[in-house]
Amino acid sequence: MIEIKIKTEEAENLIREGLNFVDEKNYVDARKVVEQAYSIFSEKNFTEGISICLSLISFLNYSESKTDYEICIALLQDGTYMADRAGSVTAHLINELVLGNINFSENNKDLAIIHYNNALKLSVEEDKYLLSDTINTRIRQLQNGMDYSLPTKSDPLVSLVKISRSITALTDIDELLTVIAEETKNAIQADRCTVFLWDKDSNELWSKVALGMDASQEIRFPADKGLAGYVVQTGESLNIVDAYNDPRFNPEVDTKTGYRTKTILCMPITNNNREIIGAFQVLNKVDGVFTKNDEDLLIAIGGSASIALENAQLFDQQLQLYHEQKLLFESFINTLATSIDARDKITAGHSTRVRMYSSLLADAIGMDAKDKSLLEKAAILHDIGKIGIRDSVLQKDGKLTDEEYKHIQEHVRITHNILNKIYMSSDFRIITEMACSHHEKWDGSGYYRHLKGEEITLGGRILAVADVFDAITSKRHYRDKMPIANVLDILMKGAGSHFDKNLVDTFLSIPTNKIVKVFQSESKGKIDPKDEEILKHYDLFAIHRYVTSESLSEENQHIVDLFNTYYLCTNEEGGEE
DSSP, X not given: OHHHHHHHHHHHHXXXXXXXXXXXXXXXXXXXXXXXXXXXXXXXXXXXXXXXXXXHHHHHHHHHOGGGHHHHXXXXXXXXXXXXXXXXXXXXHHHHHHHHHXXXXXXXXXXXXXXXXXXXXXXXXXXXXXXXXXXXXXXXXXXXXXXXXXXXXGOHHHHHHHHHHHHHHOOOHHHHHHHHXXXXXXXXXXXXEXXXXXETTTTEEEEEEETTSOTTOOOXXXXXXXXXXXXXXXXXXXXXXOGGGSTTOOTHHHHHHTOOOOOEEEEEEEOTTSOEEEEEEEEEESXXXXXXXXXXXXHHHHHHHHHHHHHHTOSSHHHHHHHHHHHHHXXXXXXXXXXXXXXXXXXXXXXXXXXXXXXXXHHHTTOOHHHHHHHHHHHHHTTGGGGGSOHHHHTOSSXXXXXXXXXXXXXXXXXXXXXXXXXXXXXXXXXXXXXXXTTOOXXXXXXXXXXXXXXXXXXXXXXXXXXXXXXXXXXXXXXXXXXXXXXXXXXXXXXXXXXXXXXXXXXXXXXXXXXXXXXXXXXXXXXXXXXXXXXXXXXXXXXXXXXXXXXXXHHHXXXXXXXXXXXXXXXXXXXXX
């Protein structure tokens, strides 16, 4: 029995290796390892494994010779039959993924999306081979009209997460920069990536990391030559569409290496004092030319290289490395959240305000500093899954259709899938749990897991209150801010059904001067010290009593007017925004 288990694990590792080869389009090596796995599974009569191998062999047959399409589909049907016999979620998942890939390649996009969505649903139940990222990337490629030939490892978000993981896990500077360069090449879909350092003593640039070259082969040239030299001398970033037609390009490196440079994206690397210490360069976009998105992504990734290199030059290396890793991890969190703000300027700042409201609520219930820090990170990241939501839905003016509403609900599941890939200690795992629970409801009617009551983590319950409060007190494409009376009615009526009642009561008891400061963050305004002194004596319960009262004293009316001045941002010059 033990021998069977060992053999089965060996075959499963071969499948993992084969899947990696498939992603790299190395079909020759993929076939070798999959056929080895098939032999083991067949010998042990392991039906699930046999089904997986049949599906993968079918895909490999198709990839190597598309003329055998009908034979491949027949073999896939055999894989489906074996998956049914085994009752295996994993076997069905891989079968659906292969069907999606073949239909995507055949340009049958409607069928492909159906099979990918089927696979994605199955991955929630069981994802033994960690395929959810691949599936999500394929779905995004389909939705954005991209070609099947693009690699799945080129997803920028996945690459950013992998770099974040490496920065927290690796201490060797050479290994770290190699990972950053590899992920940059994948994310930007470039052929090569090089990290140059500036030797100021000799005034030369030399290759700290040069992908695609022998490890012993170093590139070294004067710092006033070539595009990398230009970037180091001027501090400018360059996006060149035809290297040999640019007079700044130095062809000597190509001559020495035998490489042919076509397109170049190059930016300076700076240290913490903003001094230029090198250059980050990617060569030859796989399909076309480098875009503005590629430039933005390289800037984000270049920051990682800058910090890593700076750490290597610090006297107290270990202490500073720890500090920089922490800052870098937080900067990646902000980068991920900013990617959502970039999708929709109307909702920009939402995650930041949700963090601020959550922090106020955490303080009010006496949450300790460590848990509060985790909550704030979860708040910043809670909507990161919206990166996978179509613009037509995310930015729609007016009510969503049932299909659109179901689509936008998927952002919570996508949030979970993205954050679950970040390397974290066990303490940090709660970030993912909190972030993907902000649409769960106290009575169990929320999504996506329909958790109920205290099944929802405390952080998730806090985020639910903060998220809804900010959503209905902020402008949207199709409406202005909701009147504060309606806002508070929604919170109070939802207490005990949508929200944890104790948390709603606590939130409504927070002094309004603290709430107003969050309002002001939207317009970068400040609260007048005299007004703050007044508002700190009133909470949202008091505001609700006043705005729903049939008769108000002059003093209470003044409090309502003062609160609304900041809520509606009419205190700023020029009136309401």
